[in-house]
Amino acid sequence: MFTVTEYSAELMKDPFGILTGKRYEFSLDLAVEEDDELFHDEGVTLRVVYVVEEDSARIAKYEFLTTSSNKYIDFELEEDEEKMVFAFCQEHFDSSKG
Template sequence: MFTVTEYSAELMKDPFGILSGKRYEFILDLDVADDDELYHDEGVTLRVIYVIEEDTARIAKYEFLTTSSNKYIDFELEEDEEKMVLAFCQEHFDKPEE
């Protein structure tokens, strides 16, 4: 398991208007225990594409990266971790003024 230490969230632009809903890119800096298989000396960042369509919110894509070099880490979220990340995104996305 991990905890989020810092994050940023940004509304992703859709210049052609072909995607439904709003998409946000979250960059989550994670604190991972030394004995966890996800642990990496360079630190671990989770990039999440969070989608809101009408009354539904979901994670469209995510990827783990090393914090210092931005290299891909081949790892999947466990079900409880994915629920935690989804709840985090739901709580922290900024609703743009329309």
């Protein structure tokens, strides 16, 4: 399991107007325990694309990256982690509205 230490959220532009809803890109810096298989010395960042439509919201995509070199980490969220990340995005996406 991990905890979010810092985050940023930004409304993604849709220059062609073809996507439904609004998309927000979250960058979550994570604290990961050393004995966790996700742990990396460089740090771990989770990039999340969070979609808000009329009456619903969802995570459209996510990827783990090393914080300092931005390299892809082939890892999937466990069900409880995905619920936690979804709740985090749901709570914080307002900060990126503009």
